[in-house]
Amino acid sequence: MEPAGAEPLLKEFAPKVAWDPEVEAYLRGALGDERFERTAAALCRPPRTTSFRVNTLRASPSEVVAAVRQQLGPEAAEGVVSIHPQVPCVVLLRGSGPHAVDYGAAGGREVVVSRKAAEAVLRGAPVYAPGVLAASGGVGRGDLVALAAALERPGTDTPEITRGTTLYDSARAAAAAATAAGSAAAGGSDAAATVAAAAPAGRATEAADMVSAEVAEAEAACGPQAGQAGAAAAAPAAMEEGNGPQEEGEAGAAAGADAGSRDGTATASTSAVARPAEAGAAPGGAETLSLRARRRQRHRQHQQQLQQGGPGAPEQLRHKGRQQAGPAGPAAAPAAAIGTGTRAAAGAPDSSGGAGAQQPLPLPPGWTASSQGPVPPRTGLYVGLARAVMGRQEMFRAREGLALELVQPVFAVPPAVSGLPPGWGMLQNLPSVVAALVLAAPVPVPGRVSEGPGGQLPGGGLRPGLAAGMRVLDMCAAPGGKTTLIAALMGDVGEVVAFDRTHAKVGEVVALAREMGVTCVTAQKMDAGRALALPAAAGRPVGGGAADAGADADAEEAAGPERSQQLQQQPGPQPVSEKARRREERRRANMLKRGIVPPEPAAAAAGQPGSFPPESFDALLLDAPCSALGLRPRLQQQAGALYLRQCAAAQRRLVDGAVRLLRPGGAMVYSTCTINPGENEAVVRYLLDKYGAAMQLVAAGPPFLGGPGLVGRHPTAAEPGVPATAAAGAAGAAAGGHAGTGGGSGDGADSGGERWLTEAEAALVQRFDPAAGAGAGGGDDVAADHIGFFVAKFVKTGPVPWES
Ligand SMILES: C[S@@+](CC[C@H](N)C(=O)[O-])C[C@H]1O[C@@H](n2cnc3c(N)ncnc32)[C@H](O)[C@@H]1O
Numbered sequence: 001m002e003p004a005g006a007e008p009l010l011k012e013f014a015p016k017v018a019w020d021p022e023v024e025a026y027l028r029g030a031l032g033d034e035r036f037e038r039t040a041a042a043l044c045r046p047p048r049t050t051s052f053r054v055n056t057l058r059a060s061p062s063e064v065v066a067a068v069r070q071q072l073g074p075e076a077a078e079g080v081v082s083i084h085p086q087v088p089c090v091v092l093l094r095g096s097g098p099h100a101v102d103y104g105a106a107g108g109r110e111v112v113v114s115r116k117a118a119e120a121v122l123r124g125a126p127v128y129a130p131g132v133l134a135a136s137g138g139v140g141r142g143d144l145v146a147l148a149a150a151l152e153r154p155g156t157d158t159p160e161i162t163r164g165t166t167l168y169d170s171a172r173a174a175a176a177a178a179t180a181a182g183s184a185a186a187g188g189s190d191a192a193a194t195v196a197a198a199a200p201a202g203r204a205t206e207a208a209d210m211v212s213a214e215v216a217e218a219e220a221a222c223g224p225q226a227g228q229a230g231a232a233a234a235a236p237a238a239m240e241e242g243n244g245p246q247e248e249g250e251a252g253a254a255a256g257a258d259a260g261s262r263d264g265t266a267t268a269s270t271s272a273v274a275r276p277a278e279a280g281a282a283p284g285g286a287e288t289l290s291l292r293a294r295r296r297q298r299h300r301q302h303q304q305q306l307q308q309g310g311p312g313a314p315e316q317l318r319h320k321g322r323q324q325a326g327p328a329g330p331a332a333a334p335a336a337a338i339g340t341g342t343r344a345a346a347g348a349p350d351s352s353g354g355a356g357a358q359q360p361l362p363l364p365p366g367w368t369a370s371s372q373g374p375v376p377p378r379t380g381l382y383v384g385l386a387r388a389v390m391g392r393q394e395m396f397r398a399r400e401g402l403a404l405e406l407v408q409p410v411f412a413v414p415p416a417v418s419g420l421p422p423g424w425g426m427l428q429n430l431p432s433v434v435a436a437l438v439l440a441a442p443v444p445v446p447g448r449v450s451e452g453p454g455g456q457l458p459g460g461g462l463r464p465g466l467a468a469g470m471r472v473l474d475m476c477a478a479p480g481g482k483t484t485l486i487a488a489l490m491g492d493v494g495e496v497v498a499f500d501r502t503h504a505k506v507g508e509v510v511a512l513a514r515e516m517g518v519t520c521v522t523a524q525k526m527d528a529g530r531a532l533a534l535p536a537a538a539g540r541p542v543g544g545g546a547a548d549a550g551a552d553a554d555a556e557e558a559a560g561p562e563r564s565q566q567l568q569q570q571p572g573p574q575p576v577s578e579k580a581r582r583r584e585e586r587r588r589a590n591m592l593k594r595g596i597v598p599p600e601p602a603a604a605a606a607g608q609p610g611s612f613p614p615e616s617f618d619a620l621l622l623d624a625p626c627s628a629l630g631l632r633p634r635l636q637q638q639a640g641a642l643y644l645r646q647c648a649a650a651q652r653r654l655v656d657g658a659v660r661l662l663r664p665g666g667a668m669v670y671s672t673c674t675i676n677p678g679e680n681e682a683v684v685r686y687l688l689d690k691y692g693a694a695m696q697l698v699a700a701g702p703p704f705l706g707g708p709g710l711v712g713r714h715p716t717a718a719e720p721g722v723p724a725t726a727a728a729g730a731a732g733a734a735a736g737g738h739a740g741t742g743g744g745s746g747d748g749a750d751s752g753g754e755r756w757l758t759e760a761e762a763a764l765v766q767r768f769d770p771a772a773g774a775g776a777g778g779g780d781d782v783a784a785d786h787i788g789f790f791v792a793k794f795v796k797t798g799p800v801p802w803e804s
Contacts (some may be wrong), residue, residue, distance in 0.1 A: 004055035013410045015044045015381050015635060022641040029715050030677050035771070039675060039788070042774035046123045046633045049773075050414050051095040053428040053481070055516050057488050064091045064417075064424060068645030071419045079665030080414055084783075086703045090433055091425075094782050095124075097411030101385050103146040110137040110146040110159055111386070111395070111404060115635050118149030118383045122633045126405045129390065129398035133151055134165035139392040144407060149635050164396045279592040303560035328364040339468075381635065384409045405602055423517050428481045431706065431768045431789030432623075435671040436485040438700045438766075439621055440466040442668045443795040465667035465793075468493035470618035473661060475654060477530040478505035480512035480521070487518035496615070499526040503591070525591075528622075529650070532657045533611035534802065599770070615663040615799070622658045626650045626672035626679050630770055630788020648678045652686050659691045659800050668794045669700070673787060675770065678717070680790040681710045684765065689795070694800045699764050700793040709790075710756045717754040765792040 017040065019027070028036045052068075054061045061083045068091065069077040084090040113121070115133025133150050150161050385408035388395075395403045417427070442462035466472065468491045474483045477498035487613050488495045498509045498521055509523040627647045629638045655670070670687070672679050687695060757765070766789075773784030 010647075012100055013045075013383070015232075017044050017637055018636060019637045020640045023639055023644060024175075024639070026641070026644075026678075026714070026717060027675070029717070030710060033674075035769075038771035038774070039769070040637075042771040043632050043634050043637070043788070045098065045774060046095075046411055047414065047429070047770075047774075047787060048411065048782045049095060049430070049434065049785050050095065050427060051430045052093065052425050053433050053485060054089050054091060054093045054425040055423055055484070055488060056089055057517055058309050058760065059087055059421070059424040064420065067420055067424075068093070069418060071417075084430070086705065087430065087433060087437065090430060092783065093414030093417070094411040095411060096782075099408070099410060099412065101408045101410060103382060103385060105385060105408075106144045106146040109139050110141055110148055110167060110380070111135045111139060111388070112148045112150050112167065112380070113383075115149055117148070118151070118381070118635055119633050121383045121406065121409070122148060122272075122411055124406070124409060124411065126389075127178075127386065129395055129401050129403045132395040132403050133163050134161045134167050135392045135395060136167045137392070139388050139395075140759045141388055141391045143388045145386055145388055145405065145659075146380075147384045147386045147406075148382050151635055155776050168339045169337070175775070180285050214261055216740075218587075233660055240260045250443045267270070271551065326711075378521055423515055426481060426484075426512070426516070428485075429787050429789075431484055431673070431786055432481055432671075433485065433764065434622060434703055434705055435669055435699075435789075435791050436482045436489065436621070437665055437678060437703060438465075438791055438793055438796065439486065439619060439669040440464065440489045440794075441699075441702055442697075442738075443698055443793075445665070454804050463665070466490055466619055470494045471616065472496045472619045473529070473612075473617040474498045474621045474623070475658060476500060476625055478508045480509035481524075482621060483509055483523075484512055484516040484518050485521050486621065487513070490518070490519050490520065492520050494520055496521045496524045497612075499525050499528045499531060501525065526610060529657055531611050532660050533613050540789070544706055565724055598606070612661060614660045614802075617661050618663060618666050620658055620662045620666065620668045621671070622654055622668065623653055623671045624679070626651070626674040627676055629674040629676050630768070630790075631673055632770055632787050644678055647674075647676070648683060650680055650766065651683050655683060655687050659687065659695055660802075662796045664796050664798055666697075666796050667698075668796065669791060670794070671789065675788040676788075677710045677714065678754055679754055680792075681753050681762075681765070684757060684761070684792045685755045688761070692802055694796060694798040695794045697761055697764050698793050698795050698796050700766045704766065705784075705786075706768040706789065706791065707772070708793075709762040709765040711759055711762045711768050712756055714754040714756070765790065 019040070024036075027039075028160075031039060052064065054064050065081055068081045072080065080094050082092050082094075085093050085214040095649040111127075111132060113127050117127050121127060121648055122129070125562060127147070136145070139145055384406050387407050387518045388404055390398060390401065390403045417425075443465050445463055466486060466489050471494060472486055472490070474486060475498060477483045478500040480498060482494055483498045490496070496518075498506075500506050500509060500523070502555045503525055506523045506525045509521065513519075513521040513523070625647070627644050629637070629639060647713060651672075658668060658670075668685065674680065685695065688697060756762075768786045768789035768791075770786065770788040772786065773781035
């Protein structure tokens with residue numbers, strides 16, 4: 001029966017993600033308030049365009065388009081699949097959103113998933129068992145549930161939700177209310193009828209299924225009274241997976257609720273508790289009970305106390321992290337019977353069976369009638385409507401497997417391209433593809449000056465950034481998306497040396513290279529900051545120990561005291577014991593077995609084993625580890641000011657090595673997936689200020705798909721990479737400081753502060769703005785809906801001295 005006034009409970013997706021206050025003030029100062037707001041809103045959403053980079057060694061873009069069309073069917077593919085007009089090796093798959101979702105269809109049942117799982121859901125993924133944190137007590141296979149992210153308090157994961165937490169089950173509560181309403185519902189009150197209609201068929205049976213043998217044992221020991229039979233059976237079911245006292249409060253609510261559903265519809269559960277009742281209460285029985293059973297018993301005693309209005313009863317319900325439902329007693333009875341929401345405590349039910357239970361039951365404040373029953377007020381961050389593939393208990397017991405599949409997504413992402421033959425390409429965000437293409441774009445021959453985008457000079461003077469036969473370094477390569485694209489752009493001829501810092505990550509590069517069928521990639525475990533081998537006479541490696549005092553300080557700041565000690569102890573050649581030699585041999589053999597090229601022992605003479613002498617590479621990509629503040633969607637921004645400083649310091653250290661590893665005439669691309677100017681424009685400024693005599697900024701394109709960089713300086717930040725204080729940031733914003741549009745000095749003059757680019761320099765780099773095509777509040781150009789990204793390109797015009 002459709003209750004009167006029921007309508008879909010549509011909810012818009014409009015999360016308010018909290019930032020670290022210092023970081024927010026800094027970014028507001030950098031971008032200006034309006035751009036910051038748009039950027040922050042865009043970062044909560046996934047890009048609506050998915051890009052598939054075609055591996056042109058194996059397939060052509062039109063073959064990929066044809067295969068995807070065939071997979072989708074001509075109608076579904078219409079307007080969804082296309083080749084990127086400026087980046088022909090990319091096939092675009094368009095999605096849509098955000099769409100309003102009818103959470104009312106879930107009838108109050110919900111599942112809370114981890115933040116990461118919620119972000120994956122927004123990108124169209126289903127939820128696997130490990131991502132489930134909490135679920136309503138009665139969720140069974142096939143049920144529709146509202147999916148929420150564990151993020152109800154901005155800035156922190158909701159502390160009271162841990163894996164296995166039982167959420168309040170409004171279906172049960174409604175059922176209880178229906179029973180409590182009893183004759184009142186029959187009396188014709190609309191509200192009472194709404195509540196009474198809400199008891200979903202089959203819930204009680206499901207509850208009975210959840211009553212375990214242990215529960216029966218507990219019942220036997222404590223001998224439930226007739227009126228509590230249902231409650232006694234249901235409470236443990238709700239607590240089964242619970243974790244501590246706070247669940248007891250909820251269990252109480254569920255218990256009261258289930259009593260109703262049982263009375264109304266079930267026989268199985270009644271018989272489940274009948275046996276113990278027959279057994280009667282054994283006074284000493286509690287001694288033999290399990291801890292869990294004793295908790296349940298205590299809980300039921302509390303319930304009884306409450307029902308009898310016993311002293312101190314309300315305290316029993318005041319559990320940590322819960323809100324009180326309001327005063328107990330007859331006036332609060334309806335709200336108490338129905339409950340006040342997922343994370344609200346149960347109020348004291350009016351158990352007198354008297355006045356309260358006889359009154360018609362209005363919906364409590366904030367509740368909504370839906371076609372499936374009353375729904376509690378929702379405060380969570382909801383990310384879609386899903387169908388449970390597993391029952392509640394299985395979700396928590398299973399270590400793997402599909403737990404929930406999306407029924408109504410907030411964002412419709414294009415279907416997976418999983419049906420394509422292996423090696424035809426990979427999902428890779430467009431700015432990443434652009435970064436590798438930019439490296440390949442022609443660069444001016446050293447000695448000549450580039451003039452504006454394109455770097456074209458009258459009469460030519462250009463040479464390719466990448467070409468077959470070159471030796472190229474990808475300094476931070478895993479999982480290898482750009483490495484394999486670079487290899488393909490070189491026609492798989494030459495050598496692409498790919499560093500990453502763990503064996504596991506190097507393994508990812510090896511695996512991807514295999515899948516893509518490229519053979520010119522040499523993946524190597526290496527701390528890229530220590531990859532530069534110096535002649536023994538030069539002492540410490542430049543890239544690793546940093547070239548000067550400033551960089552040393554940066555490295556120490558980035559790495560902490562332990563690493564700084566290591567830096568000072570950089571060894572020259574060390575005597576090697578027989579045992580160490582054998583261990584090294586085994587390690588190398590193992591690496592070779594896994595397809596990883598071990599560093600050459602001979603090169604270990606100065607610096608890190610496997611390190612390279614200066615000027616070893618014809619081209620170089622530094623896709624730096626960064627704060628990743630451009631990745632989307634992000635439902636929480638955890639980065640703090642110190643972390644941003646550390647990222648920038650580590651990047652400067654990597655730059656110090658990179659400029660030396662590149663040979664004169666070679667091209668270098670520096671890229672990040674962050675919107676933080678401290679890691680983008682400020683790092684470019686650092687490189688130009690320090691190595692400007694040998695490194696020239698050139699146009700980062702074609703293709704040119706991003707916007708210009710930020711000009712001038714941060715209005716308030718005091719030193720490179722250091723965010724402004726909240727107060728200073730607010731002052732800067734109030735003063736209208738918007739360096740991104742020229743609010744700073746724009747001359748790069750050194751009067752302190754975090755300095756960025758000049759107008760001319762800013763025009764050469766590409767800054768991908770996540771708000772550029774994000775819809776709702778930003779632009780609405782689906783094709784321009786990207787992650788935040790930054791690309792700068794340099795050409796080496798002369799040698800960089802060892803000590804500079
Ligand atoms: C932005 S990701 C690289 C993504 C990669 N370029 C791609 O397109 O697939 C940065 C990588 O740098 C690696 N990394 C971080 N610090 C490093 C270091 N000191 N040396 C080498 N790799 C490092 C991380 O492990 C991570 O895989």
